[in-house]
Amino acid sequence: xxxxxxxxxxxxxxxxxxxxxxxxxxxxxxxxxxYGNGFEALKNIDLEIQRGEIFALxxxxxxxxxxxxxxxxxxxxxxxxSVLVDGHDNVVDFRAARSLxxxxxxxxxxxxxxxxxxxxxxxxxxxxxxxxxxxxEKVLKDLSLxxxxxxxxxxxxxxxxxxxxxxxxxxxxxxxxxLDEPSAxxxxxxxxxxxxxxxxxxxxxxxIILTTHYIGEAEExxxxxxVINHGEIVLVExxxxxxxxxxQKRLTLxxxxxxxxxxxxxxxxRLELSNDGNTxxxxxxxxxxxxxxxxxxxxxxxAGITFRDLDTQQNSLEDIFVDLVRNGA
Amino acid sequence: xxxxxxxxxxxxWQAVWALFKFxxxxxxxxxxxxxISPVVSTxxxxxxxxxxxxxxxxxxxxxxxxxxxxPGLIMLSLLTQSVSNASFAIxxxxxxxxxxxxxxxxxxxxxxxxxxxxxxxxxxxxxxLIILATASLIVPLKxxxxxxxxxxxxxxxxxxxxxxxxxxxxxxxxxxxxVVPLLVITPLTFLGGTFYTxxxxxxIWQKISLFNPVxxxxxxxxxxxxxxxxxxxGISLAMALLFLAMGLVTVWWIFKTGYRLKx
Numbered sequence: 001x002x003x004x005x006x007x008x009x010x011x012x013x014x015x016x017x018x019x020x021x022x023x024x025x026x027x028x029x030x031x032x033x034x035y036g037n038g039f040e041a042l043k044n045i046d047l048e049i050q051r052g053e054i055f056a057l058x059x060x061x062x063x064x065x066x067x068x069x070x071x072x073x074x075x076x077x078x079x080x081x082s083v084l085v086d087g088h089d090n091v092v093d094f095r096a097a098r099s100l101x102x103x104x105x106x107x108x109x110x111x112x113x114x115x116x117x118x119x120x121x122x123x124x125x126x127x128x129x130x131x132x133x134x135x136x137e138k139v140l141k142d143l144s145l146x147x148x149x150x151x152x153x154x155x156x157x158x159x160x161x162x163x164x165x166x167x168x169x170x171x172x173x174x175x176x177x178x179l180d181e182p183s184a185x186x187x188x189x190x191x192x193x194x195x196x197x198x199x200x201x202x203x204x205x206x207x208i209i210l211t212t213h214y215i216g217e218a219e220e221x222x223x224x225x226x227v228i229n230h231g232e233i234v235l236v237e238x239x240x241x242x243x244x245x246x247x248q249k250r251l252t253l254x255x256x257x258x259x260x261x262x263x264x265x266x267x268x269x270r271l272e273l274s275n276d277g278n279t280x281x282x283x284x285x286x287x288x289x290x291x292x293x294x295x296x297x298x299x300x301x302x303a304g305i306t307f308r309d310l311d312t313q314q315n316s317l318e319d320i321f322v323d324l325v326r327n328g329a
Numbered sequence: 330x331x332x333x334x335x336x337x338x339x340x341x342w343q344a345v346w347a348l349f350k351f352x353x354x355x356x357x358x359x360x361x362x363x364x365i366s367p368v369v370s371t372x373x374x375x376x377x378x379x380x381x382x383x384x385x386x387x388x389x390x391x392x393x394x395x396x397x398x399x400p401g402l403i404m405l406s407l408l409t410q411s412v413s414n415a416s417f418a419i420x421x422x423x424x425x426x427x428x429x430x431x432x433x434x435x436x437x438x439x440x441x442x443x444x445x446x447x448x449x450x451x452x453x454x455x456x457x458l459i460i461l462a463t464a465s466l467i468v469p470l471k472x473x474x475x476x477x478x479x480x481x482x483x484x485x486x487x488x489x490x491x492x493x494x495x496x497x498x499x500x501x502x503x504x505x506x507x508v509v510p511l512l513v514i515t516p517l518t519f520l521g522g523t524f525y526t527x528x529x530x531x532x533i534w535q536k537i538s539l540f541n542p543v544x545x546x547x548x549x550x551x552x553x554x555x556x557x558x559x560x561x562x563g564i565s566l567a568m569a570l571l572f573l574a575m576g577l578v579t580v581w582w583i584f585k586t587g588y589r590l591k592x
Contacts, residue, residue, distance in 0.1 A: 073433040077587045095339065095435040103433050109426030113358060118351070125347020126434035168430065 023087070024048035025100075025176055025207050026072065031081030033067055033231075041067040043231040045081070049176070049209055054202055056222035056239075057211045058321055064231040065211040066106060069178050073103045085176065099127055102174030106181040106211075108161045112154035116145055116164055119153060120171040127172035139170045142197060159190045166197070177201060179210040183217055195221055215318040219243075229325050242320065244285060251282040251293065253300075254309040263303045269296050280307075344436040348444030352418055356452050363414075364456055367406045371460045374402050375467055378524055389526060390557040395468035400551040401523030402464070404485065407457045408518055408543065411486050412510050415449035415493030420506050423497070428590070438584035442494065449490040450483070457482055471554070477562070478553035484569045485546050489514075491576030498589050517543045522551075527559040542572055 026049035033042040041064050049055050059065050070076040072083050074090055074097075083090040085097035111119055120136050140146045143163040148156060153164060162182070169177060179198070183191045198208055198221055212218055218225055218239070226236040235242075258277035269292065272281040284291045300307070356363045375395065383394035390397070422428040431441060464470060472478055500506040521543030527535050538544050539560075549565025552558035558565065582588070 073429075075429050075432045095341065095437075097435075098433060099435040101433065103429065105426070105429050107426055109429060111425070111427055113355075114351075118354065122347050122351045123430060125350075126344045126430060126436055128341045128343045128435055130343060 022051070025051045025086050026209070027084040028068075028072065029082050029084075031068070031071060031083065032079045033064075033071055033076065034079045041231050042071070042078075045228075045231075045233055047226065047233060047236065049207060050224070052202065052205060052207055053223040054198065054208045054210070054221050056218035056225045057209060057228060058213075058215070058218055058225060059211070059228035060325055063228045065228055066180055067231075068228065069103070069180055069209070069211065073101055073178060074098055075103075095128075099172075100175040102169030102172065102177045104162075104165045104169045104177070104179045104182060106184060108158060108165070108185075110153045110161050110164055112152070114153055115150050116140065116153060116156075116167070117149040119164065120167050123168040124171040127174075129172050135173070136167075136171055139167050142200075143167050143170075144193070158185050159187065162186055162190075163194075166194070170201075174206065176207045176209065179208065181211055181213065183212065183214050191217075215321055227321060227324050234324050248283050248285055249291075250313050251284065251296075252311050252313070253280040253282070253307040254278065255280060256306045256308050259305065263305075265303055266296075266299050269299070280305075341436050341440050344434060345440045345444045345447075348431075348436075348441070349448045352445065352448035353452070355418075356448075363410075363452060364459065367410055367456055368459055368463055371402050371406055372463065372467075374398070374405075375464065379468065382524075390555060392555050392557075393468060396470055397551075397555075398524055399461070399464045399468065399470060400554050401521075401547050403457045403460050403482075404521075404543070404547045404550055405518050405523050406460055407453050407482065407485055408489050408514055408546075409510055410453040410456055411449055411489035412493035412496065412514055414452050415446055415490040416497035416500065416506055416510075417493075418445050418449055419494055419497035420500050423590075424503075432590065438580075441584075442491070442580055446487060446490040446494050449493060450486040453486045453490065454482055457486070473556045474553040478550065481546065481550045481553055481565075481569065484573060485550070488569065488573045488576050491573070491580060495576065495579050495583065498583055501589075514543075517541050518547075522547045522559055542568065545569065 026047070028045055028047040031042055031045040031047075032040070034040050045064075045068060047068075057065050057068070067076060071078045072085070072090065074094055083097070085100050088096040088100075090097040114122075117136070117140075120139065121131065124131065124136065137146070140149055143166060145160065145163055145167055148160060153161065156164065162185070166179075166182070182194055182198075186194065195217070198210070202208055208221075210217070210221070222239045224236065225239050225242055227234045255278055259273060259280070260277060262271050262273055262280075269282055273279075274281070282293075282296055284293065375398075378398055379395040383398075386394040388394065419428075422431060436444075461470075496506065496509050520538065521541050522538070527538055527544065527548075530538065545560060545565045545568035548559040549562050549569065552562045552565065583590070
């Protein structure tokens with residue numbers, strides 16, 4: 001690729017019409033959506049997406065993820081509430097709002113008989129951007145689609161079609177990118193490659209909102225995580241905090257001889273002794289600087305406590321998620 | 330990027346142009362189906378009606394029967410092709426899901442209509458002119474009012490492309506997409522004076538025919554060729570404009586309510 005093909009994406013704050021600064025790039029207020037058949041897909045959603053972050057929206061099937069994205073992008077009319085994109089109302093000021101947004105839908109909805117190049121060019125035009133073959137070339141190369149640019153879309157594999165959809169969204173240089181289940185039906189290698197693209201985009205200043213079933217994807221990519229269930233936002237939190245808050249590890253020691261009580265020298269570790277006295281439990285923060293395990297083991301040795309086996313269990317984001325969805329229901 | 334910041338009133342010409350180009354490219358790809366097959370079927374009508382029947386009728390209003398049916402045949406193709414072009418153009422993205430992009434783009438309803446209906450209408454106007462050129466090779470033609478001829482051609486193409494657009498949005502499956510062109514438009518065109526003048530009909534059917542909107546379009550169009558018409562050309566023009574207005578109001582309502590698109 002030549003130097004001149006490298007196009008800088010504008011950081012959102014540099015865009016015209018935007019207010020810039022620290023205010024959220026997407027603001028959702030009191031959003032509800034009731035479908036014609038009476039189904040309440042969204043119930044009074046409030047959500048703010050910060051500039052430049054990767055936000056993962058988690059939720060089971062039918063939770064309202066796609067409806068929420070569809071309303072923000074203007075595909076579905078809201079029943080009530082408002083959406084601001086970089087300060088622009090997405091109904092009143094829909095041109096300004098929508099021109100900032102790129103959407104990669106969940107379904108592989110592509111034309112069949114068009115070429116990759118034609119469909120990406122169409123996207124760019126629809127979003128009011130003047131033609132820029134160099135930018136489209138860069139996008140296609142970044143997504144390893146360059147050699148397929150003249151192929152009919154119907155001849156491509158599922159993973160390639162997914163990338164074509166991403167290329168269409170990136171073709172018009174969005175400031176906010178919505179990825180609805182980007183990993184659905186994509187093999188592990190391609191998923192990794194896509195994560196790299198997402199992280200690169202974030203570096204160039206694009207805000208990314210992704211919905212996913214794969215908790216690993218959220219763990220890998222997201223700065224913040226939101227959980228939606230039955231049309232309500234159950235939780236929004238920094239991923240690291242969330243992991244810290246919930247993601248404690250638990251060390252279980254199976255003792256050689258039952259203890260009647262925990263020795264005074266070990267009270268600092270806040271150990272739990274099982275009723276039969278055969279196992280000791282120690283909770284620690286796996287991501288913390290010091291887990292205290294070495295200290296504990298030294299302490300145990302000093303107290304003359306021996307054990308025949310040990311194991312650790314980790315609370316993953318998946319456990320947290322399952323927990324939230326069950327209890328929040 | 331200053332020149333491309335949007336405000337509410339900027340017309341998104343880029344988008345209209347992109348849609349238009351995309352639709353026209355589809356025509357080039359489907360040349361057989363879009364242009365050649367209507368031309369062939371029109372030639373068949375000529376052979377069957379013009380030669381077989383025309384040899385017995387000889388003249389209508391001082392025009393040979395072959396020349397008499399030319400405006401009607403052009404209208405027949407214009408109506409059916411405008412409807413099918415536009416209905417397919419919007420139904421197909423709905424069917425395969427690519428409509429998400431149109432709906433999420435910074436493009437107004439007016440621009441969507443201009444793009445789709447404009448492309449569909451232009452295609453059928455081109456088709457109408459090709460049929461006209463083909464016909465002029467077969468029968469001697471004179472066009473008394475070329476300006477009015479073009480006006481009727483454009484008005485009709487746009488109106489029926491709008492109707493097609495509405496059908497494409499309304500249709501929930503391919504059957505519904507076909508049912509209006511097949512059961513409404515084709516019969517109305519055949520009964521609208523393509524192959525005869527109204528005064529050849531029994532009086533009661535002449536009255537009933539006046540409820541057929543296509544009568545006014547064919548009559549006005551034929552007037553622009555021969556100077557003769559079933560109904561006065563002023564009424565034809567007024568009717569054509571009325572149908573166009575009805576189409577525009579319906580499309581406005583569809584987008585206002587999000588009917589079958591955003592609900």
